[in-house]
Amino acid sequence: MSRKEKILEILREKKEVTVKELSNIFKVSEMTIYRDIKELEKEGEIKRKHGSVLLNTKENRETLTVDTCPICEKPITRSHPYKIIVENTKVIEACCEHCGLLLHQKYADKEVSAITYDFITENPISALNAFFVVGSSAVPCCSPSVIPFASREDAEKFQKGFGGKVMTFVEAYNEITNKMNINIKSCCAPQQNVTFKLDDLK
Ligand SMILES: [Zn+2]
Ligand SMILES: [Zn+2]
Numbered sequence: 046m047s048r049k050e051k052i053l054e055i056l057r058e059k060k061e062v063t064v065k066e067l068s069n070i071f072k073v074s075e076m077t078i079y080r081d082i083k084e085l086e087k088e089g090e091i092k093r094k095h096g097s098v099l100l101n102t103k104e105n106r107e108t109l110t111v112d113t114c115p116i117c118e119k120p121i122t123r124s125h126p127y128k129i130i131v132e133n134t135k136v137i138e139a140c141c142e143h144c145g146l147l148l149h150q151k152y153a154d155k156e157v158s159a160i161t162y163d164f165i166t167e168n169p170i171s172a173l174n175a176f177f178v179v180g181s182s183a184v185p186c187c188s189p190s191v192i193p194f195a196s197r198e199d200a201e202k203f204q205k206g207f208g209g210k211v212m213t214f215v216e217a218y219n220e221i222t223n224k225m226n227i228n229i230k231s232c233c234a235p236q237q238n239v240t241f242k243l244d245d246l247k
Contacts, residue, residue, distance in 0.1 A: 048073075049081050053090060056100045063097040064165070075165050076202065083183065094124050114140035116147050117187060125162040127172070132156050141186035142177060142193055146221045161193040164203070168195065176200035177217040181209030189224065191217055 046054070048071055055062055055070070067078045082098055085091045091098045092105055099105040112121045119140045126138040127145030131152050139145040142161055149159070159172035176197045180189040181204065190209070194200040200211045212220060 049085055052078075052081060052085065052098075053100070056091065056098065061094075061097050061099050067098075076206070079165060080206070112138065114138075114144050116140070116144035119186070123186075125167055125169070128160040130158045130160070133158075142172075142191035142217075143187035143189065143221060145172070146191060146218045147225055149218060150222060163195045163199070164192045165199065166195070170195045173214045175214060177212050177214070178204050178207065178209040179212050179217050179220050181207035183207045189221070191221060 051071075052062075052067060055067070064075050064078050064082065067081075068075045071078065082091065082093065085098075086093065089101055092101045093099075094105075113119065114121055115137060116139055121138055121140050123141070126140060127142050127148075129137045129139070129145065129148055129152060131137065132155055137148060137152075139148045145159065145161065149157070160169050161172040161175050162169055163175075170193065172193070175193045175195065176199075178190075178192045178194070178200050181192060183192060183203075184190040185192075192200075192203065192209075194203065197211060204211050210220075
């Protein structure tokens with residue numbers, strides 16, 4: 046039986062299992078488990094939720110909350126979406142880091158902070174300190190995808206497997222906003238005449 050089949054068997058028994066648990070069970074890295082999960086997700090067998098995986102059944106799908114992304118209007122299905130906190134009060138969520146970066150344009154003149162979640166561990170990290178793999182072959186949501194990591198090391202590891210470029214917040218922001226301004230066919234509408242002041246981000 047392949048590891049993927051075994052993962053499905055575990056899910057039929059346990060209903061929900063974390064990436065960490067799977068990596069302990071199979072004695073392989075979380076990155077390896079992630080590859081299996083990515084394939085199983087593509088095949089429509091499973092769903093990811095709160096750092097764990099579930100079988101893709103109707104019942105499990107209904108437990109996922111549905112809000113829409115202010116940039117592309119896709120339903121926000123991730124349990125830990127990208128969050129921008131405006132002036133320490135208002136929290137705005139985006140479907141993914143791609144839209145999250147675009148969303149910063151709207152609040153470029155406001156005091157904001159932003160929270161993203163490490164792609165593998167799903168631990169929260171400040172977006173400004175995160176490293177992003179931009180334009181890899183892993184496209185969990187909007188394209189070009191922007192995938193966050195707590196460390197440059199992990200981002201580089203991911204980049205080795207899935208391609209793309211490792212960038213800081215500002216580099217990723219510039220990359221996505223420039224790209225989106227000229228690439229009208231992408232998921233999000235282009236926005237013009239926007240300046241971005243890093244000093245405003247605290
Ligand atoms: Zn979006
Ligand atoms: Zn998205």
